[in-house]
Amino acid sequence: MGKLRYSVHAYAWTTSWSNETLNLINHAKSLGFDLIEIPLMEIEKVDPAAIKRRAEEVNIGVITSVACSEPRDLTADSEAVRKHGVEYLKQCVKAAADMDAQVVTGVIYSAIGRKIDSMPTQQHWDWAAKGLKEVARYAQDFDVTVGLEPVNRYETFLINTCAQALQLRDMIDEPNVGIHPDAYHMNIEEEDFYSPTKLAAPYICHYHLSESHRGVPGQGTVDWASIYRALADCGYEGVVGLESFIESSEAMRAATCVWRQIAPSSDYLLSEGLKYLKGLEAEIMH
Numbered sequence: 001m002g003k004l005r006y007s008v009h010a011y012a013w014t015t016s017w018s019n020e021t022l023n024l025i026n027h028a029k030s031l032g033f034d035l036i037e038i039p040l041m042e043i044e045k046v047d048p049a050a051i052k053r054r055a056e057e058v059n060i061g062v063i064t065s066v067a068c069s070e071p072r073d074l075t076a077d078s079e080a081v082r083k084h085g086v087e088y089l090k091q092c093v094k095a096a097a098d099m100d101a102q103v104v105t106g107v108i109y110s111a112i113g114r115k116i117d118s119m120p121t122q123q124h125w126d127w128a129a130k131g132l133k134e135v136a137r138y139a140q141d142f143d144v145t146v147g148l149e150p151v152n153r154y155e156t157f158l159i160n161t162c163a164q165a166l167q168l169r170d171m172i173d174e175p176n177v178g179i180h181p182d183a184y185h186m187n188i189e190e191e192d193f194y195s196p197t198k199l200a201a202p203y204i205c206h207y208h209l210s211e212s213h214r215g216v217p218g219q220g221t222v223d224w225a226s227i228y229r230a231l232a233d234c235g236y237e238g239v240v241g242l243e244s245f246i247e248s249s250e251a252m253r254a255a256t257c258v259w260r261q262i263a264p265s266s267d268y269l270l271s272e273g274l275k276y277l278k279g280l281e282a283e284i285m286h
């Protein structure tokens with residue numbers, strides 16, 4: 001039995017979660033995953049009770065993620081927008097708790113894709129920390145961890161590295177705030193893979209094992225051995241996950257900039273990637 005629990009993002013097959021996609025829970029289990037990652041971007045379509053029932057039926061865990069949009073931006077100049085963002089993230093926490101998910105993670109500190117005209121200011125950091133402190137305190141009542149996912153410079157102006165995520169975590173100063181590294185983004189922003197993984201390890205609540213070109217793990221430039229060595233050296237035994245967008249809608253294609261067929265299918269990418277990564281785990285972490 002491995003030390004890691006592997007999840008798969010539902011965006012591998014759909015760009016809009018609803019009760020019509022509940023069968024993906026069964027499909028994730030059939031491919032050998034331990035958890036399925038449910039997106040909460042369209043929170044009004046998410047039925048936590050139905051997800052919980054189906055997940056219990058097939059014996060699979062659930063983790064949730066979200067990327068805040070412009071009307072829910074915790075770093076917006078508008079106080080009303082910032083408040084809306086906090087209330088939305090609280091909704092996400094409640095939904096996660098209702099489906100027995102222990103983590104809400106993602107780009108929650110600012111609007112995904114937002115660019116500004118100058119370097120980030122202390123005000124941006126303060127706004128993000130203040131909003132997320134309120135969310136984290138709310139989440140404590142439900143035993144839910146709130147995760148910060150650093151993403152690359154083209155997708156956020158605020159948190160690009162694990163070190164920056166730790167800085168924001170320190171500002172929030174709540175025990176249930178975690179870090180969510182993503183190898184795809186690390187390949188762009190970090191100097192190596194071992195050091196940031198080890199830095200974040202005490203607080204990791206999720207880890208996206210995405211290849212440098214978002215294709216099959218092991219077929220790009222990510223130094224997977226360094227990631228697994230860092231996780232082994234720190235005794236990490238939590239959740240890691242695969243994320244794929246190759247069968248998504250045109251809107252998702254534009255958002256993720258996947259402009260070519262990087263694998264024959266999502267199932268092929270996930271199956272081959274899972275096999276490769278579990279092989280590395282067996283070699284390095286045992």
